[in-house]
Amino acid sequence: MLSRFPAALSGSLLMVVVGLLLVYPLLSFLLLSFVPGLFGQNGGGVGSFGRALDGYALEALRNSLLVGLVSATFSALLGLGASWLSQRTTLREGRALEGLMWVLLLTPSYLVSVGWLALVQRGGVLSGLGLEWPWLRDFILGPGGVVLVLALTHLPFSYLATAPAWNGIGGELEEAARVHGVRAASSARLSARLMLPALAAAFAVSFAESLGDFGVASTLAANAHFPVATFAIYRALYANPLDFPLASATSWLLLLLSGVALWFQARVARRARSYASLSGRSRPARRVVLSASGTLAARAALLTLALLSLGIPALGTLVSAFARRISGGLALSNLTVEHFLEAARAGIGGPVAFSALLAVLAATAAVGLGLGLAQLLSRPSPLARGLDLALLAAMAFPGLVLAAGYIFAFNQPWLPLYGTPWLLGAAYATGGMPTASRLLLGPVTQLHRSLSESARVHGLVPSSVARRITGPLLAAPLFSAWLLAATHVMFELPMSELLYPPGSPPLPVALIGYTNNFDFGLGSALELEAVALVLMAVWGLRWLFARLTPPGWRRGALEQGQGAGR
Numbered sequence: 001m002l003s004r005f006p007a008a009l010s011g012s013l014l015m016v017v018v019g020l021l022l023v024y025p026l027l028s029f030l031l032l033s034f035v036p037g038l039f040g041q042n043g044g045g046v047g048s049f050g051r052a053l054d055g056y057a058l059e060a061l062r063n064s065l066l067v068g069l070v071s072a073t074f075s076a077l078l079g080l081g082a083s084w085l086s087q088r089t090t091l092r093e094g095r096a097l098e099g100l101m102w103v104l105l106l107t108p109s110y111l112v113s114v115g116w117l118a119l120v121q122r123g124g125v126l127s128g129l130g131l132e133w134p135w136l137r138d139f140i141l142g143p144g145g146v147v148l149v150l151a152l153t154h155l156p157f158s159y160l161a162t163a164p165a166w167n168g169i170g171g172e173l174e175e176a177a178r179v180h181g182v183r184a185a186s187s188a189r190l191s192a193r194l195m196l197p198a199l200a201a202a203f204a205v206s207f208a209e210s211l212g213d214f215g216v217a218s219t220l221a222a223n224a225h226f227p228v229a230t231f232a233i234y235r236a237l238y239a240n241p242l243d244f245p246l247a248s249a250t251s252w253l254l255l256l257l258s259g260v261a262l263w264f265q266a267r268v269a270r271r272a273r274s275y276a277s278l279s280g281r282s283r284p285a286r287r288v289v290l291s292a293s294g295t296l297a298a299r300a301a302l303l304t305l306a307l308l309s310l311g312i313p314a315l316g317t318l319v320s321a322f323a324r325r326i327s328g329g330l331a332l333s334n335l336t337v338e339h340f341l342e343a344a345r346a347g348i349g350g351p352v353a354f355s356a357l358l359a360v361l362a363a364t365a366a367v368g369l370g371l372g373l374a375q376l377l378s379r380p381s382p383l384a385r386g387l388d389l390a391l392l393a394a395m396a397f398p399g400l401v402l403a404a405g406y407i408f409a410f411n412q413p414w415l416p417l418y419g420t421p422w423l424l425g426a427a428y429a430t431g432g433m434p435t436a437s438r439l440l441l442g443p444v445t446q447l448h449r450s451l452s453e454s455a456r457v458h459g460l461v462p463s464s465v466a467r468r469i470t471g472p473l474l475a476a477p478l479f480s481a482w483l484l485a486a487t488h489v490m491f492e493l494p495m496s497e498l499l500y501p502p503g504s505p506p507l508p509v510a511l512i513g514y515t516n517n518f519d520f521g522l523g524s525a526l527e528l529e530a531v532a533l534v535l536m537a538v539w540g541l542r543w544l545f546a547r548l549t550p551p552g553w554r555r556g557a558l559e560q561g562q563g564a565g566r
Helices: 011-031 047-052 055-088 094-106 109-120 134-140 143-153 155-166 171-179 184-194 196-212 215-223 229-237 244-270 292-322 338-377 382-396 399-409 421-445 449-457 462-490 494-499 507-516 520-548 557-565
Strands: none
Touching (some): 011 244, 011 382, 047 055, 047 244, 055 094, 055 143, 055 155, 055 196, 055 244, 055 292, 094 292, 109 134, 109 143, 109 215, 109 520, 143 155, 143 196, 143 215, 143 292, 155 196, 196 229, 196 244, 196 399, 244 382, 244 399, 292 338, 292 520, 338 382, 338 421, 338 462, 338 520, 382 421, 399 421, 421 462, 462 520, 494 507, 507 520
């Protein structure tokens, strides 16, 4: 297996690296709630849970639970409806709806929150347009606004969880219902029951994502003085002195709440046999032909969804970027490009360049480690099963908890890395490593062992096998995983906020800093420039990959594997 692709790290050394970067910081930070005085830290022990269930921390947990339940419910139901329109109706905008879901998936929640803040704050964009709507300000700068933004930004998870499930309800069920005279309402209830496992997965994922979200917590919720659990952890880590025991105990309670939702989803999944409807005799269901009024209503709903999730926040960002004063409206005398010029001077060569450098390095490390982990996971063994479970658990951990673990674990005399760019880059790479391993597991598993065996028979050394066989076969998935990891690092907020070196803020920290100082013009201009640069970089790299690599490298791993076997 090692000859399938270059492996600078052996399996044992790779496990040591994963243990140091992932297990050690998380375990040491979370154990502080049970082991008093761990690493010489004052306090700790089970008494920390009493403090986490009192005062500000308790209020934050209650708010997170309430917001998570409501936003996950809305997200799951919206995702179910959106996926039905896309998968089971003749609505022409189905492809556009799927595109909207992917754009939402790649848009950090704090960018949406900042757009809403620029709109509704006193003296904001709406005030400049003469639209003084106190009711909207009170709604957005409160629990309602937090629920709205979380439900919309996590809607793609619900959509992706429910969309494939509609294809599992064959057309023969609907035909049988019509033959037996089942009413439309009863048929809809039957379909809803068959969709229950997917709906439970959508709710559980959205709930866990809402609990761990730091983007909305540090922007919209913080400005609304609405405490949530992730901000309570952040506050404990920035207390004087740092309160690691309280942060650790709050993290445990946050993980417990997420675990309950995942347990509920797993319980429903275990009973999935009761909802099985797809068999060898299943036929594709006929798409529902919407009436004129139904089509109009569906298009109005999709337009409202697009405006609330992206359009209206983008309007706040655009007006803020081009206006001298955001309260000055859209008069020509109030329009300027000064914010863009200042952002280019202050941000492009500073926060943007720093984030871009870390993104390139961290994405390369994450994909390299993910490739090695995918190799280990492709081997059926107890180690692979345990490693798979550990990586899935790591993906469920909020980035804030991992960053808190890095502060605690790497601020010790034997590992004094806190406050250096190396620690921030390592955290980025560790955060992207589990996702990269999942993305690469399929392509790696598709590489049949006969490829390397045939190469050895013909006298090829492992380096030649990697260069001439496995490298081309894995080029496309490796490139896609690298692009995804690098793009995520550019806008990653919680790790950036907790681990950035003093005096060298990465892009997300700079953006949040401008927002907290109410400098929406400069912050919005920098945001637009950064997004434009990232999009151009992604397009340029994809163009170069398509032009400079042989045609065979750009095919899927499965197609390549079949071609190699012929």
